[in-house]
Amino acid sequence: GENVEQHPSTLSVQEGDSAVIKCTYSDSASNYFPWYKQELGKRPQLIIDIRSNVGEKKDQRIAVTLNKTAKHFSLHITETQPEDSAVYFCAASRKDTGRRALTFGSGTRLQVQP
Amino acid sequence: KAGVTQTPRYLIKTRGQQVTLSCSPISGHRSVSWYQQTPGQGLQFLFEYFSETQRNKGNFPGRFSGRQFSNSRSEMNVSTLELGDSALYLCASSSDSMGNEQFFGPGTRLTVL
Numbered sequence: 001g002e003n004v005e006q007h008p009s010t011l012s013v014q015e016g017d018s019a020v021i022k023c024t025y026s027d028s029a030s031n032y033f034p035w036y037k038q039e040l041g042k043r044p045q046l047i048i049d050i051r052s053n054v055g056e057k058k059d060q061r062i063a064v065t066l067n068k069t070a071k072h073f074s075l076h077i078t079e080t081q082p083e084d085s086a087v088y089f090c091a092a093s094r095k096d097t098g099r100r101a102l103t104f105g106s107g108t109r110l111q112v113q114p
Numbered sequence: 115k116a117g118v119t120q121t122p123r124y125l126i127k128t129r130g131q132q133v134t135l136s137c138s139p140i141s142g143h144r145s146v147s148w149y150q151q152t153p154g155q156g157l158q159f160l161f162e163y164f165s166e167t168q169r170n171k172g173n174f175p176g177r178f179s180g181r182q183f184s185n186s187r188s189e190m191n192v193s194t195l196e197l198g199d200s201a202l203y204l205c206a207s208s209s210d211s212m213g214n215e216q217f218f219g220p221g222t223r224l225t226v227l
Contacts (some may be wrong), residue, residue: 001175034157036213041216044157089157097162100147100208100216101170104157 002027004092004103009056014113021108024072030092032099033073034064038107039086047088048075065067080112115139118207118219126225132193135222139186145169146188147216148180151202151220160203163188164210192224198217
């Protein structure tokens with residue numbers, strides 16, 4: 001089955017700096033890669049996703065890049081703010097699961113220091 | 115639209131008992147997925163139901179089962195509870211179009227003593 005590895009497990013940055021979280025996946029049939037943000041005691045929320053026919057996607061301060069050859073994808077957050085502090089999860093799934101059966105990475109705890 | 119709701123929010127059971135958790139998806143959503151979240155194993159996919167049929171299944175033992183009703187509400191059941199089943203159980207709903215965003219519920223915190 002799919003295996004998703006996520007690094008780093010914790011990340012501390014100063015407000016205004018950039019943060020990068022990296023994930024690798026094992027199943028070459030995976031073609032959908034969402035990123036979720038989970039604040040303490042709250043539910044995961046989708047912040048951005050990318051599909052395998054796209055190499056990069058951007059939404060304001062958040063961007064995701066995908067390298068299908070190397071089987072890795074990354075989340076980039078620019079101009080970080082204290083409210084970006086949360087746990088971020090990457091995930092992967094295959095088209096034949098309807099992109100529903102998500103395999104998650106182990107999470108990255110991002111702390112933005114004011 | 116109201117978000118995904120889950121009941122109960124907290125539950126305490128003892129080993130050997132069984133438990134049923136409920137999930138009401140966003141109105142109009144026909145797909146409901148279930149995930150288990152623990153500090154040690156992270157977020158793991160349990161199963162997904164679409165139009166009352168189990169469409170995908172994760173690698174969990176047969177003690178974990180689910181079903182979906184005609185109104186898209188879903189239940190999951192865990193029989194013969196073990197200490198290791200203590201977790202936050204999250205359900206997520208999405209529309210029937212492939213690849214649409216999954217919206218998570220607040221979860222049910224299950225503690226097995």
